[in-house]
Amino acid sequence: MENPICLPGQRLSICDNVxxxxxxxxxxxxxxxxxxxxxxxxxxxxxxKVIEVHSTGEQTVIPTQxxxxxxxxxxxxxxxxxxxxxxxxxxxLRSPYRGLIRRENIRATEKDKAEVFKSLRPxxxxxxxxxxxxxxHSYQLSTAENELGxxxxxxxxxxxxxxxSWTEMxxxxxxxxxxxxxxxxxxxxxxxxxxxxxx
Amino acid sequence: xxxxxxxxxxxxxxxxxxxxxxxxxxxxxxxxxxxxxLEVDACDGQRKIYLQTGVITQAKGSAYIEIGDTKVIVSxxxxxxxxxxxxYGLKGEVYCEFKYAPFSCKKRMMHQQNNEEKxxxxxxxxxxxxxxxxxxxPNFQVDVYAMVLEEDGSALSAAIxxxxxxxxxxxxxxxxxxTSVTLGVRNGALIEPxxxxxxxxxxxxxxxxxxxxxxxxxxxxxxxxxxxxMSKENVKKCIEVLSKQCDNIVPIVQKCLVKRIxxxxxxxx
Numbered sequence: 001m002e003n004p005i006c007l008p009g010q011r012l013s014i015c016d017n018v019x020x021x022x023x024x025x026x027x028x029x030x031x032x033x034x035x036x037x038x039x040x041x042x043x044x045x046x047x048x049k050v051i052e053v054h055s056t057g058e059q060t061v062i063p064t065q066x067x068x069x070x071x072x073x074x075x076x077x078x079x080x081x082x083x084x085x086x087x088x089x090x091x092x093l094r095s096p097y098r099g100l101i102r103r104e105n106i107r108a109t110e111k112d113k114a115e116v117f118k119s120l121r122p123x124x125x126x127x128x129x130x131x132x133x134x135x136x137h138s139y140q141l142s143t144a145e146n147e148l149g150x151x152x153x154x155x156x157x158x159x160x161x162x163x164x165s166w167t168e169m170x171x172x173x174x175x176x177x178x179x180x181x182x183x184x185x186x187x188x189x190x191x192x193x194x195x196x197x198x199x
Numbered sequence: 200x201x202x203x204x205x206x207x208x209x210x211x212x213x214x215x216x217x218x219x220x221x222x223x224x225x226x227x228x229x230x231x232x233x234x235x236x237l238e239v240d241a242c243d244g245q246r247k248i249y250l251q252t253g254v255i256t257q258a259k260g261s262a263y264i265e266i267g268d269t270k271v272i273v274s275x276x277x278x279x280x281x282x283x284x285x286x287y288g289l290k291g292e293v294y295c296e297f298k299y300a301p302f303s304c305k306k307r308m309m310h311q312q313n314n315e316e317k318x319x320x321x322x323x324x325x326x327x328x329x330x331x332x333x334x335x336x337p338n339f340q341v342d343v344y345a346m347v348l349e350e351d352g353s354a355l356s357a358a359i360x361x362x363x364x365x366x367x368x369x370x371x372x373x374x375x376x377x378t379s380v381t382l383g384v385r386n387g388a389l390i391e392p393x394x395x396x397x398x399x400x401x402x403x404x405x406x407x408x409x410x411x412x413x414x415x416x417x418x419x420x421x422x423x424x425x426x427x428x429m430s431k432e433n434v435k436k437c438i439e440v441l442s443k444q445c446d447n448i449v450p451i452v453q454k455c456l457v458k459r460i461x462x463x464x465x466x467x468x
Contacts, residue, residue, distance in 0.1 A: 005457060009414065098280075
């Protein structure tokens, strides 16, 4: 059976022990209403049926606390790195949001010894987690996890570099090593160029 | 205000060409106040509505509406961070810009927003704010731009209806569907003329304009604007009539949206 279509403000179900609100819905006076125009999905989670509405077009996505985002560094200072948030999860944004990675949020261990220029460089593509928002015009980001950090970086000669350890990346052409806070990911589309990668 | 000499604003002194044209029998005289000329007691004359979506490719959501000869195009863009804001807000904002095209009215409009357009923008913002889930867009603002291509009354109502449709298609979280109707009241029932403090006697009959916006499934009046002089009884009648007309518009809006959603689903497949 095809998923039913709904419009904003349409009453979907009663809100009780069986049915509960999910993404794209809201509760009002004991009933679940739709918040978006799209298709209705009923997902079973631990015996509770969660009603969700998925928009057919491009959905409005904004970074929230805990989201994993893909960002591009464009300015580094001794205290922080400024970056543009390009993707939220797997959703590519039309226009980027501004993010800020502070020195103390770069790595989980030995935070005081972390240096921005040894971890991130302008042009690097990083995976980061959104922290609780404290400022109006930029999102606080953190790379203090093994799975977070630099995923794509280019050497000074412009070649895409390959991670050789969690603190270094190497240029496959010139074999020059550069310090980075590397994310524990080996992208499928990057050729290691014969360099042995430490796991 | 400096004049833009690069724009062709027409001659300094000119008269509308309508003065020299033969008045057609079907043309009804329009009131000085913009809006439908409908008597409060006999206003079943809701004009025909044409609604189309996805007319602006660059916008995230857009709608084009015709109510009679009034033509309005509305576009909604991606939420963006609120500019020039120091503190962090837990609620978002709706920014509306209502503008008449230079050729939309009998009198040529300037490219800068005048006071009437600013007031209409504010009314439109208040109407749409009540339907958008602002808590879902913290520290962000949604931009809604309405351009009136031809003015023949009810332009503000048309912009509000199209704005609601455009917001829905833009994927902006909304509590409900919004509809709006304008009613012009002329030569209403005579009332006892009370004298105000200024010593001026108010008009002896009801004349004015009422714009009402309504949330459909919650049956809430989310915006009410009245201009002119009206008795309480007539205002009450107006609200009843307008509320009924708002409910009549809802199926048109729903049909248009469902048609668009089905088209999008087929496109994805």
